[in-house]
Amino acid sequence: MSETLEITLPSKIGSVEEVATAAEEFVASRGLGDEMAYAVDMAVREAVANAVKHGNKLDDSKNVEVTLADTGDAIKVTVRDHGAGFDVEGVPDPTDPEHLLCTNGRGILFMRSFMDEVEWANAPGGGLMVKMSKVKK
Amino acid sequence: MSDITITERQAGDVTIVDLEGKVTIGEGSVALRTTIRRLLGEGKNKILLNLAGVGYIDSSGIGELVSSFTAVKKEGGTLKLLKLTQKIQDLLAITKLLTVFDVYDDEGEALSSYN
Numbered sequence: 001m002s003e004t005l006e007i008t009l010p011s012k013i014g015s016v017e018e019v020a021t022a023a024e025e026f027v028a029s030r031g032l033g034d035e036m037a038y039a040v041d042m043a044v045r046e047a048v049a050n051a052v053k054h055g056n057k058l059d060d061s062k063n064v065e066v067t068l069a070d071t072g073d074a075i076k077v078t079v080r081d082h083g084a085g086f087d088v089e090g091v092p093d094p095t096d097p098e099h100l101l102c103t104n105g106r107g108i109l110f111m112r113s114f115m116d117e118v119e120w121a122n123a124p125g126g127g128l129m130v131k132m133s134k135v136k137k
Numbered sequence: 138m139s140d141i142t143i144t145e146r147q148a149g150d151v152t153i154v155d156l157e158g159k160v161t162i163g164e165g166s167v168a169l170r171t172t173i174r175r176l177l178g179e180g181k182n183k184i185l186l187n188l189a190g191v192g193y194i195d196s197s198g199i200g201e202l203v204s205s206f207t208a209v210k211k212e213g214g215t216l217k218l219l220k221l222t223q224k225i226q227d228l229l230a231i232t233k234l235l236t237v238f239d240v241y242d243d244e245g246e247a248l249s250s251y252n
Binding site: 014045104 | 140161162163195196197199200201203204206207224228231232233234236237
């Protein structure tokens, strides 16, 4: 079984389910258990949804590139879009009472809740890349 | 094939909406939104969402629960949640939405709470 899985998808809402299922299967196939599979599935789903909607703005001529890697002690994920980027720190805290009833803006919270590390960087050649990792238990 | 099945039951003036499957970005969230808006259009504004059969929900689905809650409230009604799975309960805790929704484990108790 390969230790790395690379997936390139168009910026369509349907891509989110496709890549999340592949991520869950990648983790499950490595015998890492349901909890790890669920966490990676959720984080990938939210990162790809952000890339499709907010990064590439549903422009299906722009791809989203996802890499999953088993590094031995952790599962590492990168999700890269080709958009103009955004200020992660500028996203309001959805648990703030003022924002509790907002209908969106919880994806980053979920990514941070389910993964051990989440960071954003400008990708070489443009676009935004989110890198996430979760240590195996 | 849809990832979600939505059925409705009437208990007095409360509409129980049984959800089965995934409430995620795209079809699942849209199906829930369509159902709630239709019920409101029919004048049904006491709604109990039974989430026992929901195996997966993402941030879009959580957003749709919030959107449904506020849409029903705006129409003078009440939307409550029934039978959260552990995963959904955890997500509502992370998002602090357990402080917003009325949540019940028992259907009879939930129905009585509308009186």
